[in-house]
Amino acid sequence: LRLFDAAKTDYVFDAENSALIQKTEKLLAPYNISFGNRVLRQIEDFVKIYCACFGDKAAAENAAVERILLSKVVSKLENKVVENKQALASEFDKLGLKSCGEFVRKLSED
Secondary structure: OHHHHHHHHHOOOOHHHOHHHHHHHHHHHHHOOOOOHHHHHHHHHHHHHHHHOOOOHHHHHHHHHHHHHHHHOHHHHHHOOOOOHHHHHHHHHHOOOHHHHHHHHOOOOO
């Protein structure tokens, strides 16, 4: 519990002001998917704890952001109609969110 609490206080990550989070939110806005305060807090906590477990903070931060975005936010696209999956996937790729791009490419046609 001490390590958990230390990770949350020692590592600095501001989800609300993260350029990557903001760009992802803009990409998902047309699908009425947004980031509430609860989700932003969960993203922050996850990224901080994930980064505390790895030495390369920049690489760990990007990996952590992508993992939490994919599981908490991007996955909501499963219940949406995505007209141009390739274009959206390419936008995720440009942001360095390759797993999110792959997820979009694999969305069912149904």
